[in-house]
Amino acid sequence: MRGDWGRAVRALLRRRSAACGGAVVIGVLAVALLAPMVAPHDPVDQDLSRRMKPPGRPYLLGTDDFGRDILSRIVWGSRVSLGVAAASIVIGASIGSLVGFAAGYSGGAPDHALMRAMDIMMAFPTLLLAITLVTVLGRGVGNLVVAIGVANIPQFGRIVRGEVLRIKLFDYVDAARGLGASHLRIIVRHLLPNVWPTLTVLMSLRVSVAILSEASLSFLGLGIRAPAPSWGGMVAEGQKFLLLAPWMSLVPGLAIMALVLGLNLFGDGLRDALDPRLRAEGT
Amino acid sequence: MLAFLIKRFFLLAPALAGAVTLVFVVIRLAPGTPIDIILGDFKDITPKSTIEAITRDYGLDKPIAVQYLYYLRKVLQGDLGFSLLNDRPVVSVITPHLRPTLMLAAGGVGLAVLIGVPAGVAAALHRNTSVDYGVMTLAVVWLSAPSFWFSILLIYLLAYKVPVLPMFGGGPPGNLPVELYYLILPSVAIGARSAALLARMSRSATLEVLGQDYIRTARAKGLSQRLVVYRHGLRNAAMPIVTVIGLDLAYLVGGTVIIETVFARPGLGKTMIDAIFNRDYPVVQGCVMLFAAGVIFVNFLTDLAYAAIDPRMKFS
Numbered sequence: 001m002r003g004d005w006g007r008a009v010r011a012l013l014r015r016r017s018a019a020c021g022g023a024v025v026i027g028v029l030a031v032a033l034l035a036p037m038v039a040p041h042d043p044v045d046q047d048l049s050r051r052m053k054p055p056g057r058p059y060l061l062g063t064d065d066f067g068r069d070i071l072s073r074i075v076w077g078s079r080v081s082l083g084v085a086a087a088s089i090v091i092g093a094s095i096g097s098l099v100g101f102a103a104g105y106s107g108g109a110p111d112h113a114l115m116r117a118m119d120i121m122m123a124f125p126t127l128l129l130a131i132t133l134v135t136v137l138g139r140g141v142g143n144l145v146v147a148i149g150v151a152n153i154p155q156f157g158r159i160v161r162g163e164v165l166r167i168k169l170f171d172y173v174d175a176a177r178g179l180g181a182s183h184l185r186i187i188v189r190h191l192l193p194n195v196w197p198t199l200t201v202l203m204s205l206r207v208s209v210a211i212l213s214e215a216s217l218s219f220l221g222l223g224i225r226a227p228a229p230s231w232g233g234m235v236a237e238g239q240k241f242l243l244l245a246p247w248m249s250l251v252p253g254l255a256i257m258a259l260v261l262g263l264n265l266f267g268d269g270l271r272d273a274l275d276p277r278l279r280a281e282g283t
Numbered sequence: 284m285l286a287f288l289i290k291r292f293f294l295l296a297p298a299l300a301g302a303v304t305l306v307f308v309v310i311r312l313a314p315g316t317p318i319d320i321i322l323g324d325f326k327d328i329t330p331k332s333t334i335e336a337i338t339r340d341y342g343l344d345k346p347i348a349v350q351y352l353y354y355l356r357k358v359l360q361g362d363l364g365f366s367l368l369n370d371r372p373v374v375s376v377i378t379p380h381l382r383p384t385l386m387l388a389a390g391g392v393g394l395a396v397l398i399g400v401p402a403g404v405a406a407a408l409h410r411n412t413s414v415d416y417g418v419m420t421l422a423v424v425w426l427s428a429p430s431f432w433f434s435i436l437l438i439y440l441l442a443y444k445v446p447v448l449p450m451f452g453g454g455p456p457g458n459l460p461v462e463l464y465y466l467i468l469p470s471v472a473i474g475a476r477s478a479a480l481l482a483r484m485s486r487s488a489t490l491e492v493l494g495q496d497y498i499r500t501a502r503a504k505g506l507s508q509r510l511v512v513y514r515h516g517l518r519n520a521a522m523p524i525v526t527v528i529g530l531d532l533a534y535l536v537g538g539t540v541i542i543e544t545v546f547a548r549p550g551l552g553k554t555m556i557d558a559i560f561n562r563d564y565p566v567v568q569g570c571v572m573l574f575a576a577g578v579i580f581v582n583f584l585t586d587l588a589y590a591a592i593d594p595r596m597k598f599s
Binding site: 123264 | 298301302304305306309310312423424426427428429430431432433435436438439443533534536537538540541544545555556559560564567571574575578579582
């Protein structure tokens with residue numbers, strides 16, 4: 001397996017677009033981790049005497065309606081964007097994989113029941129399901145993560161199940177069973193490592209969807225509460241002043257777009273390098 | 284064909300029942316009693332007798348299985364409860380908002396198909412040329428742009444800087460030409476992402492088909508490029524494209540919530556968001572169910588489209 005990953009990394013670096021995407025993602029990750037050092041100003045410091053200043057010095061990307069520095073808010077907002085997206089995809093991928101393994105490995109009635117449940121969840125578009133869950137659970141970062149995570153379960157469940165169904169028919173799985181391996185051993189030692197590449201690709205592709213979901217929920221006012229900076233919230237706040245200070249909403253939107261573009265380019269490259277089969281799934 | 288239609292049609296019922304059940308489960312999962320959810324902030328000012336009446340009306344004093352049957356019966360009767368805001372039946376609150384949303388979804392998909400499919404096919408036919416790179420670059424950029432941000436950019440550029448299109452609203456109801464005029468910007472905003480997705484999918488589907496043996500045979504027969512592409516190529520590339528249109532329409536239905544909020548269009552999505560902020564949960568529930576029903580219906584239509592494109596599907 002190790003050799004496969006090495007080859008994948010090399011293939012990834014050869015593709016210029018994937019490498020660029022990866023660089024953008026690593027850059028945003030670094031900014032998020034080093035936010036206190038990178039941000040030039042306090043992201044929540046209000047001063048009405050400098051409200052809605054256009055981009056320039058000393059506020060490189062301008063200020064908002066409370067006179068807060070937009071660049072610093074974008075820097076701190078990257079933590080929300082990446083943190084919520086990563087945590088929710090971990091939840092979605094974990095539960096989705098459990099469902100996928102349970103359904104694909106056991107087959108029969110449990111498989112049928114679990115997949116019908118996934119179908120039912122799929123009848124709700126991801127964003128709509130997340131909105132519904134946040135509404136029922138209440139606001140807050142934790143509930144936001146749970147809502148976006150749960151809304152992502154069916155995508156993972158279906159694709160992992162498909163992989164398990166395919167792999168469990170291979171001869172070496174039969175051989176392991178013939179040698180008396182337990183179900184747990186077969187799943188952990190033989191199935192999981194082979195599902196892992198697909199899972200990695202799917203996670204990288206779904207993270208960008210999760211980032212857009214978080215931004216959309218914050219834009220609608222159902223995400224992170226003000227004054228904490230979130231990119232989607234900043235775009236929403238800026239829309240009120242679009243004609244006076246267009247940078248207020250257009251600049252944070254560019255940040256979302258750059259991060260999602262980076263993730264998409266990286267994810268596309270990863271998919272081509274690791275698992276070309278996923279291309280057909282339309283993910 | 285008729286047997287296929289009937290079979291698919293009867294699969295709609297379990298799907299709808301599943302969606303309605305999920306809504307029931309989600310509401311029961313929420314912290315607090317269903318009364319808290321139904322009444323929200325109004326609970327403290329609601330008279331005790333009313334709470335008891337609601338408890339009886341929804342069967343909340345009965346075991347959960349009985350509650351579920353009560354709930355199913357009500358939904359089947361088309362009774363989605365009453366709005367907490369004005370006491371009107373939820374059904375009559377939300378139905379007037381259906382039209383703007385349907386128009387938006389149709390406009391978005393229409394634009395996406397008209398732009399995305401030809402662009403993707405062109406990219407495939409001119410593989411590895413500047414046409415291909417141009418289309419694919421635009422597509423990946425568009426796929427990454429958040430729809431609410433793209434909407435705001437469109438408003439800024441085409442309703443303010445160059446004021447040719449209306450900034451927000453749905454236009455006067457009933458006046459179709461003006462409504463269509465108001466529909467242009469929101470349709471572009473919601474359709475751009477789908478167009479990008481369709482362009483990518485159409486490109487790879489076309490490339491795959493063009494690599495098949497029967498295309499080589501058609502070429503060997505001396506058919507013109509145009510006949511090869513249109514008669515033999517596109518029809519076979521249509522299946523995956525229709526799949527993506529169907530899948531994406533479901534995504535697009537969710538996206539109407541955002542677009543309608545940005546453009547202040549009086550549709551179902553905006554009604555739902557307004558209801559969330561008003562804590563008018565029966566209306567929220569009604570909207571969610573209607574959205575799910577819409578997605579299930581779209582999946583049904585996608586199945587029908589399969590059968591129309593590929594006669595083999597009818598027998599499988």
